[in-house]
Amino acid sequence: MLHSSYLHYAQLAAALFVVAMLAVLLTAYILAIIWARVYFYRRVNFSPDMLEAGLPGVSIIKPLVGIDRNVYANLETFFTLQYPKYELLFCLESDSDSARMVIETLMEKYPAVEARLLCSPILCGVNPKINNMMQGYQTAKHQLVLISDSGVKMRPEALADMVWCINQKDVGLVHQMPFVDQRPGFRSLVHSAYFGCSHAKSYISANCLGITCCTGMSCLFRRQVVDKLPSGLAYFGRYLAEDFFLAQHIQSRGYRVSVSHYPALQDGTGEVRFLQRRLIRWAQLRTAMVPHIILLELIAECLAAGLLGAWALPFLFPSLNPCACFLIHCLTWLLADYAMLRSCMDTAGVDEKPQFGRVEFVCAWLLCVGMTPLNLLVSLSRSEIVWRNRRFRLSWGGATHEVSSQQKLTNASSKPTL
Numbered sequence: 001m002l003h004s005s006y007l008h009y010a011q012l013a014a015a016l017f018v019v020a021m022l023a024v025l026l027t028a029y030i031l032a033i034i035w036a037r038v039y040f041y042r043r044v045n046f047s048p049d050m051l052e053a054g055l056p057g058v059s060i061i062k063p064l065v066g067i068d069r070n071v072y073a074n075l076e077t078f079f080t081l082q083y084p085k086y087e088l089l090f091c092l093e094s095d096s097d098s099a100r101m102v103i104e105t106l107m108e109k110y111p112a113v114e115a116r117l118l119c120s121p122i123l124c125g126v127n128p129k130i131n132n133m134m135q136g137y138q139t140a141k142h143q144l145v146l147i148s149d150s151g152v153k154m155r156p157e158a159l160a161d162m163v164w165c166i167n168q169k170d171v172g173l174v175h176q177m178p179f180v181d182q183r184p185g186f187r188s189l190v191h192s193a194y195f196g197c198s199h200a201k202s203y204i205s206a207n208c209l210g211i212t213c214c215t216g217m218s219c220l221f222r223r224q225v226v227d228k229l230p231s232g233l234a235y236f237g238r239y240l241a242e243d244f245f246l247a248q249h250i251q252s253r254g255y256r257v258s259v260s261h262y263p264a265l266q267d268g269t270g271e272v273r274f275l276q277r278r279l280i281r282w283a284q285l286r287t288a289m290v291p292h293i294i295l296l297e298l299i300a301e302c303l304a305a306g307l308l309g310a311w312a313l314p315f316l317f318p319s320l321n322p323c324a325c326f327l328i329h330c331l332t333w334l335l336a337d338y339a340m341l342r343s344c345m346d347t348a349g350v351d352e353k354p355q356f357g358r359v360e361f362v363c364a365w366l367l368c369v370g371m372t373p374l375n376l377l378v379s380l381s382r383s384e385i386v387w388r389n390r391r392f393r394l395s396w397g398g399a400t401h402e403v404s405s406q407q408k409l410t411n412a413s414s415k416p417t418l
């Protein structure tokens with residue numbers, strides 16, 4: 001008797017906790033949607049003083065390996081940036097890399113844009129992206145450095161916006177929230193539904209709460225802060241999640257990390273299974289660095305939160321039907337996700353009209369809602385990370401060592417990659 005009343009009180013406490021958690025999640029989500037609607041694509045103007053003094057130069061480092069989808073069109077956007085002073089540093093892992101021809105063609109087409117092609121990576125750690133970028137970093141002329149991944153497209157005004165953001169008081173790093181260039185097709189819609197809904201919700205909430213949550217796919221930082229480390233950017237070569245540690249370092253020096261008004265436009269036309277592999281790899285990195293995060297991510301996802309709610313609400317209010325609770329929860333989540341996606345799109349500009357129908361969106365959304373918890377669970381079951389053609393093993397905290405590259409495994413080439 002005593003035992004069953006304890007059990008009842010424990011269940012009651014758990015049900016109240018779940019309902020409170022769902023209310024917090026919903027409130028946080030609504031705030032994130034409003035934040036995105038107000039913040040993204042806001043036009044900024046440099047002060048006359050700053051314009052008179054001259055805008056600071058930016059060195060843009062583009063690490064490249066092979067040909068990504070739409071590489072020509074994406075890279076071309078870096079030659080047409082509306083910014084007075086910048087240099088492009090294309091970093092390849094070898095001079096026979098297939099991206100070389102594309103870059104040379106673009107450099108010929110835009111001779112007025114200062115651009116260099118570098119093909120001698122510097123081995124300074126396990127992170128191949130850092131090794132590749134170091135050749136650009138060492139020769140970069142400017143104090144502001146933008147790291148921009150190969151698959152990212154830039155709007156003409158985005159660089160000026162990032163420079164404006166970094167010129168605000170105490171800002172040391174500005175990053176773009178990962179999003180997707182709006183292109184027709186179901187694959188692109190799945191990418192949008194992931195990055196514009198679930199991912200955007202977490203990314204924005206974390207950043208609004210002042211939690212370091214920054215991806216290195218497009219981030220601008222002050223070189224003088226990084227160069228306080230004896231080996232500069234090379235220091236981060238020991239980690240695969242160099243972006244996380246870079247942002248932490250900049251904050252530890254007393255600077256703020258801020259989000260650009262323009263999300264990063266990834267290509268998003270790749271196959272869904274590749275997106276899934278990438279998200280599993282990212283989740284593996286997050287688990288190694290911030291282990292409790294996966295639990296938080298799981299319960300903040302639509303399905304898990306819905307199942308918890310479908311148990312807790314009827315427990316507190318027995319007249320409620322669990323299935324109805326679950327369906328209403330999913331519908332609310334779907335509408336919130338759609339509103340989030342629209343807030344990440346430029347509703348006043350080029351993306352004004354979504355290039356997809358409602359039914360298509362619901363299908364893509366269902367795929368993401370099913371895929372996300374699965375990815376998180378798969379990430380927990382894996383001990384190794386595969387990135388491009390290399391295999392790594394992560395230790396708690398993020399330190400990494402390379403297990404083996406596929407080139408070595410298959411013995412396809414006797415020449416090491418680096």
Ligand SMILES: CCCCCCCC/C=C\CCCCCCCC(=O)N[C@@H](CO[C@@H]1OC[C@@H](O)[C@H](O)[C@H]1O)[C@H](O)/C=C/CCCCCCCCCCCCC
Nearest residue numbers: 025028029202205206213215216217241244282296297300
């Ligand atoms: C309704 C609101 C509910 C919010 C609940 C949120 C719960 C989920 C919490 C966190 C999810 C954060 C997701 C952040 C996205 C990070 C993407 C990522 O994993 N990136 C990693 C990989 O990046 C590439 O890696 C290779 C590198 O070379 C490339 O350049 C990179 O682009 C990246 O390395 C990892 C970054 C670490 C992010 C840590 C985030 C901690 C955030 C804590 C958030 C707590 C939020 C609480 C909100 C209530």
Ligand SMILES: O=c1ccn([C@@H]2O[C@H](COP(=O)(O)OP(=O)(O)O)[C@@H](O)[C@H]2O)c(=O)[nH]1
Nearest residue numbers: 063064065128129132148149150151278388
């Ligand atoms: O061995 C590698 C792997 C990646 N990269 C570069 O690192 C960036 C991010 O790579 P990817 O898109 O594979 O990472 P993700 O965004 O999926 O984490 C891209 O510019 C790649 O060209 C690199 O220079 N060498």
